[in-house]
Amino acid sequence: MPSRCWAFVVSLLFFSNAAYPFVTINHDAGGHTFEKTPQRIVALTWSHTEILLTLGVTPVGVATVSGYRKWQSNNPPLPDGVVDVGHRGSPSLEAIAHLKPDLILGYNFRHLNQFERLNSIAPTMLYQQYPSAKDKEFRYFNQMLRITRDLGKLLNKSQQAESAIATMYATLNQAQQKITAQRLEGEAVVLGKFVGMGMGLRVFADNSLSADIANQLGLKNQWHYPLPGRDFSHIQLPQMLKLGNAHFIIFGDDSNETEGMRASSIWPHLEFVQSQRFHRVDNSWGFGGPVSATILAQRISSALLGN
Numbered sequence: 001m002p003s004r005c006w007a008f009v010v011s012l013l014f015f016s017n018a019a020y021p022f023v024t025i026n027h028d029a030g031g032h033t034f035e036k037t038p039q040r041i042v043a044l045t046w047s048h049t050e051i052l053l054t055l056g057v058t059p060v061g062v063a064t065v066s067g068y069r070k071w072q073s074n075n076p077p078l079p080d081g082v083v084d085v086g087h088r089g090s091p092s093l094e095a096i097a098h099l100k101p102d103l104i105l106g107y108n109f110r111h112l113n114q115f116e117r118l119n120s121i122a123p124t125m126l127y128q129q130y131p132s133a134k135d136k137e138f139r140y141f142n143q144m145l146r147i148t149r150d151l152g153k154l155l156n157k158s159q160q161a162e163s164a165i166a167t168m169y170a171t172l173n174q175a176q177q178k179i180t181a182q183r184l185e186g187e188a189v190v191l192g193k194f195v196g197m198g199m200g201l202r203v204f205a206d207n208s209l210s211a212d213i214a215n216q217l218g219l220k221n222q223w224h225y226p227l228p229g230r231d232f233s234h235i236q237l238p239q240m241l242k243l244g245n246a247h248f249i250i251f252g253d254d255s256n257e258t259e260g261m262r263a264s265s266i267w268p269h270l271e272f273v274q275s276q277r278f279h280r281v282d283n284s285w286g287f288g289g290p291v292s293a294t295i296l297a298q299r300i301s302s303a304l305l306g307n
Contacts, residue, residue, distance in 0.1 A: 025150050028108050029115055029126035037156055038103035042096050042122070044088060046072040047129075048105040051148050051289035053078065054164050055157040061099045063088040072285040073252075075295065097121045103154075109229070125150075129287065130230050131207050140231060140287065141212040148289050164290040171294045175301035176217045184304050185218040188246035190272075191300070193286070194257045200236045201250075201261075207231040210251075210286045213296045219304070222246040232286075237266050245271040249303050252283025279303035 024033040042061040043049040046068045052059050053076035062068060065084040083099060086092035089110050096104065096118070104124040111118065111126055118124040127147055131138040145165060152161025179185055191210045192203045204210045205226035214221050222243065227233045240248075250258060258280065261267065272278055281299040285292040 023154050025125060025154055027125040027150070028128045029112060029124070032123045032125065034103075034123065034154060036102075038101075038123075038154065040099060040101045041103045041105065042085060042099060042101045044085070044091055044104065044106035044111055045129075045287075046088075046285070047107075047144075047288050047292075048147070048151075049078065050076065050285070050291060051144075051151055052105075054148070054289055054291050055152060055155060055160045057151075057155055057157065058082065060101060061085040061096060063091045071283075072288065072292075073283050073295075075285075075291060093117055093121065105151075131226070132229060139207055139212060140209045141293070144209065144289055144293065168290040168294045168297070171297045172213070172216055175297050178305055179218050179301055182305060187219050187304065188222040188244070189214050189219045189300070189304075190222045190243050190246045190248050191251070191286075192248070193251045193283075200234045201240075201257075202232050202234055204232045204286060208286055209288070209293060210284070210296050210300070213293055214300050217297060217301055219247075219300070237261055237264050240270055241266070243270070243272060245275055245277065247277045247279060247304055248272040249279045249281060249300060251281055251286070251299070 022033050022035055024031060041052060041057065041059045043052055043059045044063045049059060049062050049068050050072060058079055059082060061083040062078065063085055064087055065078065065082060067088070068074060068078050083095065085095040085099070093114075101122040104118050104122050106118070106124065106126050107129045108126045109129055115124060115126060128135070128138065128143060129140065148161045148165060149158070152158040190203055191214060192201045195202050203223045204221075205223055206212070206215075206221055207226065208231035211221035211223070223233075225233055267273055281303050284296050284299050286296070
């Protein structure tokens with residue numbers, strides 16, 4: 001081949017590579033530059049699973065598939081055929097490697113001790129889920145927006161990401177207006193959920209997604225005492241005496257724990273019971289993406305508005 005032709009080919013290759021849209025994502029365990037869009041993604045959390053499905057991307061593997069369908073409430077629905085790669089905290093590295101992923105998603109507090117091994121299988125992005133001693137002002141709401149936009153950028157789904165976020169904000173605004181119209185602005189709320197395992201009732205503190213949503217609706221979250229490194233705590237029935245006359249909202253309950261609580265001799269003496277401010281709503285996921293945030297806004301406002 002003439003030297004001019006070789007020069008043309010080399011030049012063409014150089015400019016085509018230079019023009020390739022490399023994407024760098026800085027996550028909470030480091031950063032990675034991707035030379036192509038990931039196609040085979042393993043999600044080790046239900047939150048990442050939700051966000052991927054919101055963007056129209058089905059992961060090839062998910063940790064504890066049954067948990068996504070039960071606790072996250074399967075919204076958006078997880079299609080059949082997605083491989084279960086084991087427990088969220090200790091996934092099977094063999095199962096993950098067998099899927100030949102080109103991206104793995106997880107959380108620092110669950111997966112940082114496995115980061116090197118996961119990263120040897122495929123580029124791994126880990127994000128912070130809870131406040132830390134170094135970042136006490138951490139808000140999962142902001143982190144959820146960041147993760148959604150990071151994945152939108154990486155997967156060429158930025159339009160879908162911004163659409164989901166816009167829908168969430170529209171729902172928040174509409175619900176906030178209805179609460180204001182009914183003169184409920186500033187009402188105190190406590191948000192809880194039974195998780196079983198003898199842990200009592202989980203109640204969410206200010207940095208949690210559900211409490212943040214309530215505050216943005218114009219309400220006032222009443223529980224301010226998270227466990228260290230978490231955005232919630234667990235309380236037993238006698239501690240509910242401290243909740244005062246707040247609206248007490250329980251998300252879901254597939255056990256007999258609520259009825260057992262109501263059968264207690266303590267129950268009639270609780271202020272929120274006496275003022276009829278106890279509400280049960282459908283299960284809602286308090287650690288998800290824009291879809292979960294949208295559902296939380298709908299259910300919190302509906303509880304107070306009685307619709």
